[in-house]
Amino acid sequence: MRSSSIRRSAATGALAAAMLLAVTACSSTGSTESAATVAPQVPVASPTNPAGGLAVAQNAKLATSVVTDANGWVLYRFDKDTSAPPASNCIDTCATTWPPEPAASDTQIKGVDANLVGSVKRADGTLQATLGGWPLYRYSGDKTAGDTNGQTVGGVWFVSAPDGTKAGVTASASPTQ
Incomplete structure (x- = not known):
């Protein structure tokens, strides 16, 4: 015994x-990239919590239509990414400040042309949503749904328009859509 x-x-x-x-x-x-793939416990509506969809909303501050997630958080695109072929270049600490919008096979789309919606495989193996080929991100500096605090940050971050171009930017200020 x-x-x-x-x-x-x-x-x-x-x-x-x-x-x-x-x-x-x-x-x-x-690596921050690895840490970013484990979602912390956050409120349902936050810029770091995926919402599972894309929608179009009118934004009074930018006076134009913008792309949001299903909870109304504004989505952004990064000029250092590429759209053809789609490639995400925001990794490590960048992806902490600018969490990638996850891609899902059952993404709900409201007001966005489904033919423009796709995904790109990130360096960490996760899939990120794309619009017009451009990878989509949320911004950790947005405090409430509808905020556009990330617009023009560093001259390389822009709110996404429903066609994947830069929202609220004039043609003369934005030579590369």
């Missing part, structure tokens, strides 16, 4: 050690 008890204690100890190792490995942040 004593031998059985020792084996059970050893097995329990090994299991506890394995669980501790797994938890420690999961909390390692070797």
Whole structure:
């Protein structure tokens, strides 16, 4: 009986050690890109929580139509990405500030031409939604749905128009749509 008890204690100890190792490995942040793929617990309506859809909304501040997620959070495009072929170049800390809009096979689309909606595989293996070939992002600096605080940040971030071009930007200020 004593031998059985020792084996059970050893097995329990090994299991506890394995669980501790797994938890420690999961909390390692070797790269911001990896950490960004594990969604923290956040309120349902936030710029870092995927909403599962694309919609068109009128934005009074920009005086034009813009693309939002299903909860009304404005989506952006990044001039350092490419649309043909689609490629996302916002990784690591960039993807923390500008969380990629996840692509899903069941994405609900309201007011956006379904032929313009697609996806691109990111360096971390996740799929990101695209519009007109441009990868879509949310902005962590937007505090409420409808905010456009990311518009023109660094001269390379722009709210997405329903056709994937830059919303609220005049042709003279934006030579590369």
